[in-house]
Amino acid sequence: TSPASGGASGGGASGASGGGAASGDRYELLVPKKSSLRHRVPDADPGMLSFVHYLLDVDPKTRPSAAEALQHPWLHHQYACLDSM
Numbered sequence: 062t063s064p065a066s067g068g069a070s071g072g073g074a075s076g077a078s079g080g081g082a083a084s085g086d087r088y089e090l091l092v093p094k095k096s097s098l099r100h101r102v103p104d105a106d107p108g109m110l111s112f113v114h115y116l117l118d119v120d121p122k123t124r125p126s127a128a129e130a131l132q133h134p135w136l137h138h139q140y141a142c143l144d145s146m
Contacts, residue, residue, distance in 0.1 A: 108138055112130075112135040116130055
């Protein structure tokens with residue numbers, strides 16, 4: 062983890078590495094380890110993995126809204142009935 066300088070507006074608590082003036086507050090950006098859901102759940106349906114990846118976009122500008130998420134192809138795929146298996 063490394064601190065990132067920020068000119069974030071607003072008061073409140075300063076970052077973990079901060080403690081300075083309001084205009085020079087510093088915030089610590091926590092970046093999780095890269096991990097793959099495909100690696101952690103190797104037998105998962107590829108469509109489900111695509112859907113979860115789509116939902117977990119960290120950028121709020123590109124993350125789907127609820128209405129957009131409901132249009133994902135995985136939710137509209139016709140799967141065989143479990144009773145027939």
